[in-house]
Structures are given as structure tokens and as C-alpha cells.
Amino acid sequence: MTTAPAPDTTGDSSLVVAAREGDRAAFGGLYARYARMVHGILLARVPANDVDDLVQDVFLRALPRLCDLRDATRFGPWLAAITRNRANDYYRQMRAVAAVTESLPEDEAELPASNTAPDSEAVMILAFVRSLPDAYRETLILRLVEGMTGPEIAARTGLTPGSVRVNLHRGMQQLREKLSQASLGGTIHNDSSVSRNSTAQTKTLLNRRNQP
Amino acid sequence: MNDDYLWDGSGKPDPEIQKLENALARFRHEGQAPEFPAITATRQPRFWERFLPSHWSFGLAAAAATILFIAALGILRWGQKPNGASEPGWDVESIAGTPQVESTAFGKNAGSAKLGVGQTLVTDGHSKANISIADIGTVKVEPNTRLRLVAGGNGHNRLALDRGTIHAYIWAMPGEFTVDTPSAIAVDLGCSYTLQVDDSGAGLLRTKLGWVGFKLDGHEAFIPAGAVCATRPKFGPGTPYFDDASASFRDSLSKFDFAASTQEERSAELAKILAESRQRDALTVWHLLARADESDRGHVYDRLATLVPPPAEVTRDGILRLDQKMLDLWWNQLGLGDVSLWRTWERSWSPAKT
Secondary structure, three states: OOOOOOOOOOOHHHHHHHHHOOOHHHHHHHHHHHHHHHHHHHHOOOOHHHHHHHHHHHHHHHHHHHHHOOOHHHHHHHHHHHHHHHHHHHHHHHHHOHHHHHOOOHHHOOOOOOOOHHHHHHHHHHHHHHOOOHHHHHHHHHHHOOOOOHHHHHHHHOOOHHHHHHHHHHHHHHHHHHHHHHHHOOHHHHOOOOOHHHHHHHHHHHHHHHOO | OOOHHHHHOOOOOOHHHHHHHHHHHHHOOOOOOOOOOOHHHOOOOOOHHHHOOOOOOHHHHHHHHHHHHHHHHHHHHHHOOOOOOOOOOEEEEEEEOOOEEOOEEOOHHHOOEEEOOOOEEEEOOOOEEEEEEOOOEEEEEOOOEEEEEEEOOOOOEEEEEEEEEEEEEEOOOOOOEEEEEOOEEEEEOOOEEEEEEOOOOOEEEEEEEOEEEEEEOOEEEEEEOOEEEEEEOOOEEOOOEEOOOOHHHHHHHHHHHHOOOOHHHHHHHHHHHHHHOOHHHHHHHHHHHHHOOHHHHHHHHHHHHHHOOOOOOOOHHHHHOOOHHHHHHHHHHOOOOOOHHHHHHOOOOOOOOO
């Protein structure tokens, strides 16, 4: 098997040290290295339309807290934890405006602005990925959406390569099953593991796709 | 199946994965780095630094700091606060009443107290508290609860729940947060859960999000969202079940797990459990493989194979001799999470010394 070399994270320490001293270029370097990871972790948890804003918010939160990071080589896992934390905050804040969002049609909540057929398909696939167990969806989004390789995901997030590989394999297996069920029609409606939102959205999208 | 392409893009491209990549590419991160504020990247000044003019000599600053330190120490001792703000520990706030850290009570207006390693937090019948753990999560403490902080930091965060109820909402890496109870250790695998312990040491864990591992002396239970698991002193974790299982199913399970019964009585309860098990109860039946007596294990195998057929690599003989790898492969087939998550983070969680 040919394995792509794991990304170099050894330079993180010097970037972290420089960023702590106020070097904006160094923090920009960290952003360049980790923005996809942050984006992918968020996309696995919050509506796609809000992810870009939250990516910047995560970095802006991390910046003043760099001095709290004891081990500069653990920047990736530390940032991943902040990102998951931010996603949780997002939902805590959303509860305050739940009455407003609940009045929106479920199947329109995450649709892209231009609802062309390819976009709809992409939204449907993303909904399926996000319906997978936690262990799989984050890793699978980093691989399929953000284009990161398995070794890169492991190096950036701090997970072991073995765990990432298993998550990718099992996640892909479950995703294939869900896509297969959807293409056959029907059975997806009985799948309780699909979130309420995703199910409703997928139903609608599938119906639209099947219309002449 | 060769998954080299999925793993690192090498090998023969998988057309299905390529199609997914192409479809999902529209969600990919494309943003440019924002203009980060330079000033906020510098180290935040320590509390005492804010009071020292920048032109002071180092010696003068050190002397001033020493005086401030001694004064602060005196104030802290005199005030008998639960912990000083500068001490390490987890922040604890009162939500209701006056919880106590060690012997010192604090109310809602007292700000946050610190729960240090080795210290005890107690709530009475009228008080509640909230523990905030940076980058780990939060723990809400219900009335009539007593818990201790056993370890904190460096990826090893551990509470001991002697009695009462806590709600843990954890976003740390799996395995970094554990709770000891008198009869099992709860290992967070990325989730939200409620854990109760009564005065006898019996416990009940209910998972709301993600999943939790429950373990004692090699006896383990995996508890996914929507499932419940009881634990008893001397027995350890029982068999997890989904909370919508019927009363008779749960009753038989409780007798099977914890009643002082003969082998015949256990076999009879097991037969009831298997007969009543639904598709969703594959969670319970899988756990029964390791809990059933050897003479009954074949029945458990047959029932689980009906509910969720085993993967090709799993054999009946292997399961009957409790081959761990085969048990794990079959678990993964249940669609409740990948057991490698547990195996990867599993450590020797021995009960905490008290």
C-alpha cells in the first residue's frame, strides 16, 4: 500500500510561539494549516450556512487563548476541542431563538441559495453523512468535503491513524448503505438514526428529484 | 475491500467516492484568512501586572508582588473561602442554595469557587451546583449529591460520585473524562449523560447523546444515546437496554443481572429476555453474549443472529468462546458506534483510591 506522507505538524510549535508574541503572519499560517479542519468539524455539527462565520469565530476565540496552550505541539487537538465547544455553544444560543427557527420549514433550513439539482444532491448527501454516528461523520466530512487524507486528519486532530482509518471505512460503509437505501426508495423513512431534520429534508429532496 | 483511495487518495480511484467528493466539494472551505487583530495575540497580562507601572525596575516589581502575594494569602486565610481564584481546580458555581466545597458553603452571589484535586463538593436537599471544566465540558450537580475531584488536567479528568445525581455534558476527546462510582467507572466517549448513585452504591447511567463506556474489573458495557445501564456493588455494570423496552423485559434483565438466583432461574430469565427482544434490543442481546452462562450462550448467539446477522468474519464457534475481535466486529454491525473508539482510548481505569 502506498501511504501518503503525513502532513508536517512540526512547524506548528514555532508558529504558535510566534503567534503568542503577536505575530499575525504566524497566526495566519496556523489558519492556513487548520482552517479546513475547523470548517469540517463545524460542518459535521451546525448548519452549512453558518459554518464560514463560525470558522472565523473559532480562530478569533483561539487567538487570545494561545497562552493557555501548554504544549504547542498539541495545537491541532486543542483547536479541535475549541471548535467542538463552539459548535455546542451555537446550539445553546440557538435555543434562545428556538421559537423563530421552529417556525421555518424543516426542509428549507439548509438548502443552498440556488436550489439547482446538483446542489440538492449535494445537500442530500451531506444530510446522509451528518446522520452517521459521531465517530464517523466528522472524519468522513474531513475526507470527502475538505479533501484531507487519512494521515492528515490524524495528524491535525490528534486521533490515531488506526482510529481514523476505521472511522473512514465504517463510515463509508454506512454511508453507502444509506445511499443505497435512498436510491431504492422507502427504507430511509424508517431509519431512526437519521435526524428529524435530515429525514424531512431528504424526503423532500428525494421527492423533488423523482418529479418529472 | 481495498480502501487505499479512501485512506489517502492512493491506489485505484473509487468512482463512488470520487462522485461523492465532487458533489460535496461545494461545501469545502474556501475562505481567506481574516485580518487578525495583532494586539490580542499577545499574552494577557497577569492580574498583578495591571497594577505595576511599566517603568518600575524588576526588583521593585518583585518586592511589590511579594507584598501583594502575602497580603492576598492573609486575606484568603482570613476569609476562609473554598479556594483561592489563583489555585488550580475546576470552577464551581451555585445554581441554587449553598453547596459546599469541603467545609465552606457558597451561595449564588459568592461567585465561583474552586474544586481542587482531592476536595469534595456536597449539595444538600436545596442546593445545586454547576462545574465548568475548560475545554472539557460542564457537570451539573443535583441536590443531595457528594462528589470528589480525583484528577484534573493533562487529558486525565476524573470525578468520584459517592452519591447523588450529576448531568455531564462533555466535549473533550473520548476517554479524557471519567467518573468513578462505588460499583463502576463511567468513561465518556463524547456525549451527554446522567449518572445517579444511591446510598447503597447502586448506580444508573442514562445516555442522552453520543455514548458512554461503563467498566469494572473487565466487565464492560457500552451505552449509546437513549440507553440505560444499572450497576450494583459487587456485581458491577449490568446489561444496558434502551429505555423504551417493556417493563417485563427490564424486570427480567434486572433479575438476570443482579438477583441471587440459581443457574436454572438465570436461564429462565434469559429465555424471557431473548423472547421479548426487538430489533432495537440487539444492544442488550450483544452484551448478553459475554454475560450468559456458557450453556446458554448458543441461544443468545442464535437470537442476535436473527436480529442482526453477524459479519462474514464472525463464526459461531468464535463467539461461543468469546473471541474479542469477533465480538467487536459484530458490535460494529449493530450501527451503534465503532467499538474502536473505546478500544483506542481504553486505559487501565482502576477504581480510584479513596
